Amino acid sequence: MRQETDSMGVMEVEDDALWGAQTQRSLRYFAIGAEQMPLPVIHALARIKRAAASVNAELGLLDATLAEKISDAAAEIVAGRWDAQFPLRVWQTGSGTQSNMNVNEVIANRANEMAGQPRGSKVPVHPNDHVNLGQSSNDVFPSAMHIAVALAVHQGLLPALAHLEGTLKRKTEDFAHLIKVGRTHLMDAVPLTLGQEFSGYLAQLQQGVRSLEQTLPGLYALAVGGTAVGTGLNCHPDFAGAVATRLHAELGLPFRPAANAFAALAGHEALLQLSAALRGLAMSLMKIANDIRWMASGPRAGLGELHLPENEPGSSIMPGKVNPTQAEALTMVCVQIYGNDAAIAFAASQGNFELNVYKPLIAYNILQSIALLGDAARSFSDHCLRDLQPVEGQLRRNMEESLMLVTALTPVIGYEKAATVAQHAYREGCTLREAILALGYLSGEDVDRHLRPEAML
Incomplete structure (x- = not known):
């Protein structure tokens, strides 16, 4: 063990830990659940620290040598080298302060280690004075949330949805010639093609993707530069713009300082709107998955219109059984997204005065929804x-x-007579043709001319 200090006093920290006293306090006082702060948020925080160090050096606020060491240490975190050094739970202070300090301490200790100093020395790099220079947890953490979510959407979710869209397009084309019965209210309806039915699924997915994309500009607005309450206290006036420019150049996304830092700290409308778009996609995918498992039901005592891939045994007791397991997995993911969205909606409403204090929950839930939806869509x-x-x-x-x-x-014999034909065929268990002939409404030649499913599409 080694001794580290913070403003509250001395804490003992394991020798091989890169974190310091404040992280150790969080491990002690927030041992709640098993859910750890998502690594995408940690990596986003490190990206901000790296950009901030370079900007502070350019502004003459930080020694260039210290800035380089901070940048190098932060780069190692972004690369995933020190993932095990971020053990803090989601269930911590609502601003994410403990995780911000976890990143500050790891960067400082690693930078000092690279400078030949022991861990815990705080020289030449101090976690607050240097790594956190021009920042507050209140503006850095929501900025990291936006960066992490934007990257997750662009790098994971949108490619997965595009992959699913491509598969639906191919099925729409492959099934274009297959005529089937339509169903409304779960009851028989007029015919359509299986390809037309799948074109509806494709359009639903595309509409959901458009709604998702419309939320992205809100994510590019970063709270960085607002510091504690949005006034920018202890922050250079050029800091926010310069940090956003560096992040834009590094990540290829148009990050910019939020137009109003007070709103950026106290509210999370952009993330709420994104969550609502994820819920909309989940709704569409739930419908698609359910339709497919209904059409595949059976194979002999159900609808039996589709044959599912035989990926794995469906039962531990019934040999040869094939179940719609992929549809079940997808629909479970959709339900989880509904729940996450409900939690995010409540959490986003908890902006008390100058700060929303449910930030870690929002980050955890929305990143889980993005990851699950992308994985499930691809699967x-x-x-x-x-x-x-x-x-x-x-x-x-x-x-x-x-x-x-x-x-x-109906255009030939009228609605009432057509209804009588259907009722007669149902009662007698005969075909429509037989019912029409029995009722004397049309000749067999006329029935064959008008009762053509391919002409009803």
Whole structure:
């Protein structure tokens, strides 16, 4: 063990730990749950520290040698070298102060170590005076939230959704010629093609992606420069713009200082809107997954219109059973996203005066939603949709036996007589053609001319 100090006094820290006294206090006083601060937030904090050090050096506020050491240490964190040094829980102070200081302490100790000094020395680099220069947890942590979420969306979620979109497009084309019965209220309706049905799924997904993309500009606004309450106290007036410019250059995303730092610290509208877009995507994917597992139900005592890929045994007791497991996994993810969105909505409402104090919860939930949705979309695409096959015979039988084909006769014999035909066919267990002939409404030739499913599309 070694002794480290902070403004509250002395704390004992394990020799091999890069963190310091404030992190150790958090481990003691916030031993709540197992959920750790997401590493994307930690890495985003390190990116900000790296940019801040360089900017502070350019502004003449930080010795260039110290800035270089801070930058080098932060780069190691971004690269994932010290991931194990960030053990703090999500359930900590609502501003994320403990995790901000965790990053400050690790950077300081690592920088000092590279300078030949022992861990805990705080010389030549101090975690507050140098690493946190021009910053507060209140502005840096929400900035890190935006950076982490923006990167997760661009690097993970949007590519996964594009992959799913491509699979749906191919299925829409492959199924364009297959006529099937439509269903409304879970009951038989007029026919359509399986490709038309899948085109609806594709359009739902595309609409959800557009809604998601419309929320992204809000993420590019960073609270950095607002410091404690939004006034920018102890921060150079050029600091925020210069940091945002460096992050823009490094990450290729148009980060900028928030137009109003007070709102950026106290509210989280941008993240709330993104969460709502994720909920909308989850809603669409829930519908798509449920439709597919309904159409694949059976295979003999259900609808049996689709054949699922046989990825794994479906039952530990019933041999040969194949279950819609990918659809089930996707729908569970959708439910989790609904729950996360509800928590985010409540948390985003907790902006008391100059600070929202539910930041770690918002960060944890929204990053989980993004990761789960991306993984589930890709898995559903690759392990369900890609090898999904139509059961053409069953599609044809279900369509031909549908009583709602009688709708094509409404312009010929009228609504009332068409209803009588359908009711007669249902009661007698006969075909529509047989019912029409029995009722004497049309000749067989006229029935065949008008009762053509391919003309109803």
